[in-house]
Amino acid sequence: xxxxxxxxxxxxxxxxxxxxxxxxxxxxxxxxxxxxxxxxxxxxxxxxxxxxxxxxxxxxxxxxxxxxxxxxxxxxxxxxxxxxxxxxxxxxxxxxxxxxxxxxxxxxxxxxxxxxxxxxxxxxxxxxxxxxxxxxxxxxxxxxxxxxxxxxxxxxxxxxxxxxxxxxxxxxxxxxxxxxxxxxxxxxxxxxxxxxxxxxxxxxxxxxxxxxxxxxxxxxxxxxxxxxxxxxxxxxxxxxxxxxxxxxxxxxxxxxxxxxxxxxxxxxxxxxxxxxxxxxxxxxxxxxxxxxxxxxxxxxxxxxxxxxxxxxxxxxxxxxxxx
Numbered sequence: 001x002x003x004x005x006x007x008x009x010x011x012x013x014x015x016x017x018x019x020x021x022x023x024x025x026x027x028x029x030x031x032x033x034x035x036x037x038x039x040x041x042x043x044x045x046x047x048x049x050x051x052x053x054x055x056x057x058x059x060x061x062x063x064x065x066x067x068x069x070x071x072x073x074x075x076x077x078x079x080x081x082x083x084x085x086x087x088x089x090x091x092x093x094x095x096x097x098x099x100x101x102x103x104x105x106x107x108x109x110x111x112x113x114x115x116x117x118x119x120x121x122x123x124x125x126x127x128x129x130x131x132x133x134x135x136x137x138x139x140x141x142x143x144x145x146x147x148x149x150x151x152x153x154x155x156x157x158x159x160x161x162x163x164x165x166x167x168x169x170x171x172x173x174x175x176x177x178x179x180x181x182x183x184x185x186x187x188x189x190x191x192x193x194x195x196x197x198x199x200x201x202x203x204x205x206x207x208x209x210x211x212x213x214x215x216x217x218x219x220x221x222x223x224x225x226x227x228x229x230x231x232x233x234x235x236x237x238x239x240x241x242x243x244x245x246x247x248x249x250x251x252x253x254x255x256x257x258x259x260x261x262x263x264x265x266x267x268x269x270x271x272x273x274x275x276x277x278x279x280x281x282x283x284x285x286x287x288x289x290x291x292x293x294x295x296x297x298x299x300x301x302x303x304x305x306x307x308x309x310x311x312x313x314x315x316x317x318x319x320x321x322x323x
Contacts, residue, residue: 098146102246128199147201161299
């Protein structure tokens with residue numbers, strides 16, 4: 001059974017004539033007749049009564065015709081929905097974002113892009129990095145914004161912004177030797193740290209930081225499910241925590257900047273990633289150019305603080321994962 005057979009049966013039921021149905025379907029009469037006969041053989045009963053003057057439905061044909069029409073209607077709806085997705089009224093830029101990304105950065109990014117291309121709609125989807133990478137490979141997303149990491153050969157990337165990675169001390173432990181709101185990495189390297197699952201890129205960044213300093217990261221055996229819980233657990237004395245400055249609550253007054261062995265602030269960097277095939281579409285190619293040429297200038301306002309106008313948003317649709 002195939003859709004053409006169902007389409008021919010629907011046309012024949014409507015036209016009441018093999019000749020008229022064949023003309024409506026743009027096929028020869030033998031092609032239509034053979035397809036109807038094959039469909040009847042598969043269903044097990046005749047669908048039509050054939051006379052020299054007209055063709056009419058059998059009782060069985062009248063019984064199954066509504067089902068045939070529903071299948072054809074579903075097929076038409078599928079085609080329409082697919083076309084609407086591929087050629088929407090407004091061109092879409094589908095962006096997956098890590099939960100670790102600062103939402104204020106997205107506000108900074110969105111407004112100038114819509115000033116340049118007001119007819120392009122940005123659709124944001126926040127998910128964990130593994131799902132975002134899978135959706136990017138499946139071309140269900142056009143771009144992924146997340147923590148910098150090694151990329152696959154078929155992808156391109158560009159730097160977005162970076163921000164300090166701050167240390168939240170364990171409350172019941174001896175105070176670290178902090179000067180000017182800073183602490184050295186070596187002073188905290190032996191702490192036990194509470195962690196989140198490696199879904200957003202934070203845990204992977206911390207592990208990479210310790211490897212680069214040739215230190216062992218001591219991880220608390222449990223896992224927090226949110227950045228707020230990391231702070232709460234540090235306050236309860238369960239372990240220390242590390243968080244990007246933008247993810248700290250306003251209550252985290254004891255958070256300290258971390259200086260590495262080269263006496264530089266420890267930071268976490270973010271990038272945009274896309275498959276090279278996206279540049280085939282003009283609006284996506286324009287977005288790549290925007291990311292590479294305009295965003296680096298905008299990102300200078302991300303650290304150390306955000307300008308007031310960053311609170312204004314552009315035309316953007318946000319879809320959050322239900323996980």
